[in-house]
Amino acid sequence: xxxxxxxxxxxxxxxxxxxxxxxxxxxxxxxxxxxxxxxxxxxxxxxxxxxxxxxxxxxxxxxxxxxxxxxxxxxxxxxxxxxxxxxxxxxxxxxxxxxxxxxxxxxxxxxxxxxxxxxxxxxxxxxxxxxxxxxxxxxxxxxxxxxxxxxxxxxxxxxxxxxxxxxxxxxxxxxxxxxxxxxxxxxxxxxxxxxxxxxxxxxxxxxxxxxxxxxxxxxxxxxxxxxxxxxxxxxxxxxxxxxxxxxxxxxxxxxxxxxxxxxxxxxxxxxxxxxxxxxxxxxxxxxxxxxxxxxxxxxxxxxxxxxxxxxxxxxxxxxxxxxxxxxxxxxxxxxxxxxxxxxxxxxxxxxxxxxxxxxxxxxxxxxxxxxxxxxxxxxxxxxxxxxxxxxxxxxxxxxxxxxxxxxxxxxxxxxxxxxxxxxxxxxxxxxxxxxxxxxxxxxxxxxxxxxxxxxxxxxxxxxxxxxxxxxxxxxxxxxxxxxxxxxxxxxxxxxxxxxxxxxxxxxxxxxxxxxxxxxxxxxxxxxxxxxxxxxxxxxxxxxxxxxxxxxxxxxxxxxxxxxxxxxxxxxxxxxxxxxxxxxxxxxxxxxxxxxxxxxxxxxxxxxxxxxxxxxxxxxxxxxxxxxxxxxxxxxxxxxxxxxxxxxxxxxxxxxxxxxxxxxxxxxxxxxxxxxxxxxxxxxxxxxxxxxxxxxxxxx
Amino acid sequence: xxxxxxxxxxxxxxxxxxxxxxxxxxxxxxxxxxxxxxxxxxxxxxxxxxxxxxxxxxxxxxxxxxxxxxxxxxxxxxxxxxxxxxxxxxxxxxxxxxxxxxxxxxxxxxxxxxxxxxxxxxxxxxxxxxxxxxxxxxxxxxxxxxxx
Numbered sequence: 145x146x147x148x149x150x151x152x153x154x155x156x157x158x159x160x161x162x163x164x165x166x167x168x169x170x171x172x173x174x175x176x177x178x179x180x181x182x183x184x185x186x187x188x189x190x191x192x193x194x195x196x197x198x199x200x201x202x203x204x205x206x207x208x209x210x211x212x213x214x215x216x217x218x219x220x221x222x223x224x225x226x227x228x229x230x231x232x233x234x235x236x237x238x239x240x241x242x243x244x245x246x247x248x249x250x251x252x253x254x255x256x257x258x259x260x261x262x263x264x265x266x267x268x269x270x271x272x273x274x275x276x277x278x279x280x281x282x283x284x285x286x287x288x289x290x291x292x293x294x295x296x297x298x299x300x301x302x303x304x305x306x307x308x309x310x311x312x313x314x315x316x317x318x319x320x321x322x323x324x325x326x327x328x329x330x331x332x333x334x335x336x337x338x339x340x341x342x343x344x345x346x347x348x349x350x351x352x353x354x355x356x357x358x359x360x361x362x363x364x365x366x367x368x369x370x371x372x373x374x375x376x377x378x379x380x381x382x383x384x385x386x387x388x389x390x391x392x393x394x395x396x397x398x399x400x401x402x403x404x405x406x407x408x409x410x411x412x413x414x415x416x417x418x419x420x421x422x423x424x425x426x427x428x429x430x431x432x433x434x435x436x437x438x439x440x441x442x443x444x445x446x447x448x449x450x451x452x453x454x455x456x457x458x459x460x461x462x463x464x465x466x467x468x469x470x471x472x473x474x475x476x477x478x479x480x481x482x483x484x485x486x487x488x489x490x491x492x493x494x495x496x497x498x499x500x501x502x503x504x505x506x507x508x509x510x511x512x513x514x515x516x517x518x519x520x521x522x523x524x525x526x527x528x529x530x531x532x533x534x535x536x537x538x539x540x541x542x543x544x545x546x547x548x549x550x551x552x553x554x555x556x557x558x559x560x561x562x563x564x565x566x567x568x569x570x571x572x573x574x575x576x577x578x579x580x581x582x583x584x585x586x587x588x589x590x591x592x593x594x595x596x597x598x599x600x601x602x603x604x605x606x607x608x609x610x611x612x613x614x615x616x617x618x619x620x621x622x623x624x625x626x627x628x629x630x631x632x633x634x635x636x637x638x639x640x641x642x643x644x645x646x647x648x649x650x651x652x653x654x655x656x657x658x659x660x661x662x663x664x665x666x667x668x669x670x671x672x673x674x675x676x677x678x679x680x681x682x683x684x685x686x687x688x689x690x691x692x693x694x695x696x697x698x699x700x701x702x703x704x705x706x707x708x709x710x711x712x713x714x715x716x717x718x719x720x721x722x723x724x725x726x727x728x729x730x731x732x733x734x735x736x737x738x739x740x741x742x743x744x745x746x747x748x749x750x751x752x753x754x755x756x757x758x759x760x761x762x763x764x765x766x767x768x769x770x771x772x773x774x775x776x777x778x779x780x781x782x783x784x785x786x787x788x789x790x791x792x793x794x795x796x797x798x799x800x801x802x803x804x805x806x807x808x809x810x811x812x813x814x815x816x817x818x819x820x821x822x823x824x825x826x827x828x829x830x831x832x833x834x835x836x837x838x839x840x841x842x843x
Numbered sequence: 844x845x846x847x848x849x850x851x852x853x854x855x856x857x858x859x860x861x862x863x864x865x866x867x868x869x870x871x872x873x874x875x876x877x878x879x880x881x882x883x884x885x886x887x888x889x890x891x892x893x894x895x896x897x898x899x900x901x902x903x904x905x906x907x908x909x910x911x912x913x914x915x916x917x918x919x920x921x922x923x924x925x926x927x928x929x930x931x932x933x934x935x936x937x938x939x940x941x942x943x944x945x946x947x948x949x950x951x952x953x954x955x956x957x958x959x960x961x962x963x964x965x966x967x968x969x970x971x972x973x974x975x976x977x978x979x980x981x982x983x984x985x986x987x988x989x990x991x
Contacts, residue, residue, distance in 0.1 A: 343975045736978055740910030747938070758978070800888075829909045831888055834958035835938040839981060841916045842892055842906040843929060843937040 189278035192256035348668035354498035357437030366453035397471030442623030457661030487537035504653035506570025554679035574599025592704025598812035607650030690727030762789025774801025795832035
């Protein structure tokens, strides 16, 4: 284990423990605490533990092993058991970590019976402490428990000749290719639009997707070739940190559910020196919790065209050319990791090659602005725990200096919007620098459970079983693990119905990896073309490469299972109008956007209406801008405008120019200072000719 | 002797492969000569064009304008009195009629309007990656009819 990950100083009893019951005596202490303690609820946090950010000079002393010089002041009145770096920051990345203050965060441990608030007050009194945060537990978006599946009774609704690959279950994957025949309710095209995209690319092993979830079942027959492998550890010595990255035996990723041991075979001690210092066994090979992470992984990158199981979005073409899946385990069954461990997972993913963070989790509370998520506080009487450290680590992951793919400047993070029918996206997905994904069913209608509204950026197939259909095939079929809550579709064999490790689940947890898979496919194609984009450019192309679903989001009502009441309710569909993001993600359109700026021809002297439906969602509101040079080159007498999804322009000169469409998605229109949404743009090019057709044909 | 036969056979094969129409190019009508695949060499704007004219009077047009992907348009064509006209399958006529000039394996189209735009093409098969990577804008029609 690397020195910097071990306890920097075994802090024995320093100072004197508080003897009074409350430990919070006066107004001054409370004011000091308020200025330094980012908000939250102690009850949601790991007991006997606080996250402390020090001032720079104090942090330097600790890093240099000179903690004794300040310990008397720092731990006055506290019986601290240990004081360790909160995150595994590598020396070579120290500068980027410093940018976000990550190198100044430490974990202080003390007796679990001591109220954390009392310790926080004592430490806040030191001028060397700049911030204190409860080490809150990260909450998963539970889908498997909410929607337990039943054995499927009907299969193969899509004709076999429509399948691009020979994966036997592909014909049940309407989410990849939906021709409308799977059900009388299904709508052709209500899928991720990947079938045509596979003609251009099936993925690229250089693209590593970190799956923040339960562990991926790395020996699953349809995943074993897709799982990222840390070669130095795979070929290294058991129990040793062969690659010197600070993590022992991290062959396929790492189990971060280790602040407190879940069981002895599933320990992550690297980040918690006081509890464990070594990983026992191979943490990601056996059971994988509910199979949630395995299901998610399969949607992104289960191996295609291998004659086994399911197809996936970026699982290659059967030639070992799929993307790779890194397992960053932050959940295990009903156990969750805490903020520090989750933040460490982002550091790990950034430092070990992942360019996409696939995150089907989120805060279940309604949080109405970024500040409330980052600093915590109270909303309508409910305490919201701060996520300062998680946010900083997320930004570290996204930073261009940590770019992990030659075709992308920066990295990307995709989150699930949440399954609580809340009119807001969950955080962190609602942040303006990450994608939050809502869910729809095989009929393009919003799934009954999906969060919607401010913070949501784009929609994807998440499945819907409990709506009018009640058909299990309406959920998402992917890889699973034996013993998971959900059941396999079952295959009739001579021995009867044989259970396979392929299961149905539904949720924004399933919608999220559809977008991760499409982004992974896009980065693969970008590499193939020898291009490179920034994260912001990639996000803009993603958000404009959609199918407009607004007509499905309004009018009438629909019967849904209510996750809050546990019964069926009728939901007014109008509430989803304009609230599901820019539209349904479309892999083909995304690859076309990566190909280049679309160019349209306009006839000189004639007002033309250019149909933008293939290039951005016509239901979004855009601002049209054109630079002076383009304005002049095209001889425009009036600025172009957008009306009913068409760009109206009249060129009076022969020439060419570029027009920029700007929009914002996920912004809260009703709350000042609320969720700001994500800004995005789309460029189109206009060539004015002496003559042209309305459909843009050359001849 | 066997060697001589091989050489003669190879020469015959080469001659027959020399053009799509089995070495009878000189005897073909202009319309028959047109029925092959063409690739742009000189255009008035930054673009790359492949056109396939078929004997059943249908055409496929793969166009890449600027830096975007190739876009596929389908439709029908007609050649009369050296004047080439056409209609896309969405019902829209070509923006112009064109006079055609063919020389060996090259084709020149000149628009019959005030602009008199000239574009040049050479005989060249449409690459598979262009066919596979294109966006279809105007699709096939089950009841294609020749342009007027």
